[in-house]
Amino acid sequence: MIYEVFRQERKGQAFQHAGSIGAPNLEFAEVYAREQYGRRQESTALWLVPRDAIDELDDFVDELGRTYHRVDGYSLKEKLKEARERAAKSAAHFPRS
Amino acid sequence: MTEQEFLEYMQSGGQVETGDWMPDDYRAKLIKFIEMHGNSELMGVLPEREWILRAPTLQRKLALTAKVQDEVGHAQLIYRVVEDLGKPREACLDDLVSGRAKFHNVFHYPTKTWGDVGVIAWLVDAAAIISQKALLKCSYAPYARIMKKICWEESFHILHGRDVVLTLMNGTDEQRELVQEALTRWWGPLMQFHGNPIPRDEDPMYVWRIKSQGNEEARQQFLDGYVPQIWELGLTVPDPKLRKRDDGVWEYTEPDWDELKHVVTGHGPKTEERLGLRQTTRAETEWVRRTVLAEAA
Amino acid sequence: MTTRADLLLQIADDELVLGWRNSEWTGIAPFLEEDVAFSSIAQNEIGHARALYQLVADELGTTADELAFDRSPEEYRCSRLVELRLVPDWARTIARHYLYETADAKRLEELKASGDAEVAGLAEKIDREEAYHRMHAEMWFDRLKDEPRFREALEELRPLVDERGEHGPELAELWEEMTMVRRSVAGATW
Numbered sequence: 324m325i326y327e328v329f330r331q332e333r334k335g336q337a338f339q340h341a342g343s344i345g346a347p348n349l350e351f352a353e354v355y356a357r358e359q360y361g362r363r364q365e366s367t368a369l370w371l372v373p374r375d376a377i378d379e380l381d382d383f384v385d386e387l388g389r390t391y392h393r394v395d396g397y398s399l400k401e402k403l404k405e406a407r408e409r410a411a412k413s414a415a416h417f418p419r420s
Numbered sequence: 421m422t423e424q425e426f427l428e429y430m431q432s433g434g435q436v437e438t439g440d441w442m443p444d445d446y447r448a449k450l451i452k453f454i455e456m457h458g459n460s461e462l463m464g465v466l467p468e469r470e471w472i473l474r475a476p477t478l479q480r481k482l483a484l485t486a487k488v489q490d491e492v493g494h495a496q497l498i499y500r501v502v503e504d505l506g507k508p509r510e511a512c513l514d515d516l517v518s519g520r521a522k523f524h525n526v527f528h529y530p531t532k533t534w535g536d537v538g539v540i541a542w543l544v545d546a547a548a549i550i551s552q553k554a555l556l557k558c559s560y561a562p563y564a565r566i567m568k569k570i571c572w573e574e575s576f577h578i579l580h581g582r583d584v585v586l587t588l589m590n591g592t593d594e595q596r597e598l599v600q601e602a603l604t605r606w607w608g609p610l611m612q613f614h615g616n617p618i619p620r621d622e623d624p625m626y627v628w629r630i631k632s633q634g635n636e637e638a639r640q641q642f643l644d645g646y647v648p649q650i651w652e653l654g655l656t657v658p659d660p661k662l663r664k665r666d667d668g669v670w671e672y673t674e675p676d677w678d679e680l681k682h683v684v685t686g687h688g689p690k691t692e693e694r695l696g697l698r699q700t701t702r703a704e705t706e707w708v709r710r711t712v713l714a715e716a717a
Numbered sequence: 718m719t720t721r722a723d724l725l726l727q728i729a730d731d732e733l734v735l736g737w738r739n740s741e742w743t744g745i746a747p748f749l750e751e752d753v754a755f756s757s758i759a760q761n762e763i764g765h766a767r768a769l770y771q772l773v774a775d776e777l778g779t780t781a782d783e784l785a786f787d788r789s790p791e792e793y794r795c796s797r798l799v800e801l802r803l804v805p806d807w808a809r810t811i812a813r814h815y816l817y818e819t820a821d822a823k824r825l826e827e828l829k830a831s832g833d834a835e836v837a838g839l840a841e842k843i844d845r846e847e848a849y850h851r852m853h854a855e856m857w858f859d860r861l862k863d864e865p866r867f868r869e870a871l872e873e874l875r876p877l878v879d880e881r882g883e884h885g886p887e888l889a890e891l892w893e894e895m896t897m898v899r900r901s902v903a904g905a906t907w
Contacts (some may be wrong), residue, residue, distance in 0.1 A: 356752035465744035476899035476907035489756035705747035
């Protein structure tokens with residue numbers, strides 16, 4: 324069995340993928356993973372997941388360009404430039420006291 | 421993607437993951453390279469293993485055991501990568517013990533004294549870490565990732581080795597002699613370690629960006645980093661031609677490439693004995709693997 | 718020597734010699750993963766020996782290293798169980814591991830209850846690491862308990878747990894090897 328191992332370096336941090344471990348079952352995998360990924364106190368927690376439990380999201384396609392819920396869907400540079408120029412012009416007409 | 425496009429992608433710094441498409445030739449080269457690295461970690465255990473029982477203080481005993489433990493741990497990580505590329509660990513071990521697979525030249529030589537233990541941990545590991553750091557940018561991402569952990573652990577090995585050597589150098593004449601003798605013995609193999617100086621663009625491992633530097637670059641980096649450290653201790657490097665030119669390049673006596681070839685093809689002074697030990701212990705623990713795996717199945 | 722020093726030396730010698738013996742598996746265990754695990758156990762044992770020797774050394778005005786290396790083989794107080802050379806026999810190695818951890822757990826319970834704060838404190842620390850050893854020993858016990866060679870090994874080795882006094886030839890051989898570098902240059906620092 325191959326298990327993917329995720330480790331948490333310090334309490335409160337996100338778990339990160341550390342690598343994988345081969346073992347006959349989960350009990351052995353846990354012992355061996357703590358040796359491979361924790362013996363220098365470099366991890367506060369380990370999380371073992373059987374490899375086939377990991378879903379590949381290749382089929383999550385964006386055929387219709389749904390960019391509105393991502394940051395790359397917003398290009399503000401041009402609009403900001405225009406807005407700044409407009410504000411500068413009107414300030415010239417109505418100087419602040 | 422065509423093979424040519426793949427190659428261009430690699431050469432522009434691209435990386436691939438296990439499940440991605442890759443040309444057969446690239447996969448075969450990866451397996452060959454990474455498997456040899458795994459074999460070297462595993463065989464690298466043996467020259468030091470015998471000295472675990474002879475370490476002269478509790479602190480040295482603990483450090484040496486931990487170092488050798490790391491090497492086995494590295495073999496474990498590396499064989500996992502090979503396994504995901506399609507070659508199971510047991511197949512790698514079959515090829516290793518039967519003498520069909522290669523491992524690094526330095527692990528074919530005897531470890532004669534405690535001085536060798538210090539010189540191996542300091543300089544052999546220093547040479548190895550130079551090669552390994554150049555793999556942090558490997559085009560095969562899973563290999564590059566484990567290399568981070570490996571390099572992190574190797575840095576302790578060099579310190580341990582240097583500490584052993586410094587303690588001997590600060591000791592008695594006899595102890596200093598142990599270091600000098602070991603350095604003299606290991607210098608040849610160390611100079612051969614990074615391989616013959618073929619231009620990097622003719623080295624398929626560089627062309628595919630499996631490694632990111634040429635052999636001679638690695639050797640120059642080793643000399644530049646470590647020869648001054650060796651000299652400052654009053655040790656003599658057994659090469660009268662060794663010097664750093666004004667342009668920063670190190671000159672040295674041509675290493676014995678025939679010896680390198682002879683040794684890595686399985687004819688080193690300790691090759692047979694060490695493969696024999698691997699074979700015997702593997703056979704004697706075969707029942708354990710069978711029992712544990714049968715129950716798990 | 719006080720009875721305290723005498724008892725601590727006995728435990729330290731057990732841990733030292735077993736640690737040395739277990740370290741013989743480094744590089745040749747049945748799985749690479751097991752190699753790494755068993756090496757940690759060997760390191761812990763030697764670490765425990767060092768801490769115990771230190772307590773005795775403070776009392777006797779010597780050092781942990783001198784107690785570990787510079788006595789003659791007859792002076793070691795370890796049990797027969799730990800001195801046996803068992804590589805490459807994994808069944809007997811695990812049988813010893815299991816028997817030792819079981820006996821050691823009992824001994825540590827008594828030490829933790831000791832009126833001597835130093836001893837009790839160290840026993841607490843050691844026990845926290847031993848908990849992992851016990852988990853590892855039980856994991857292997859479960860896996861091998863139906864194997865005839867493992868059951869035979871348990872029967873063979875059980876009587877040796879508390880056998881102390883006369884050493885077998887294995888201890889002298891081990892001592893020769895573990896002290897050879899240290900003896901090679903008299904009075905040197907390593």
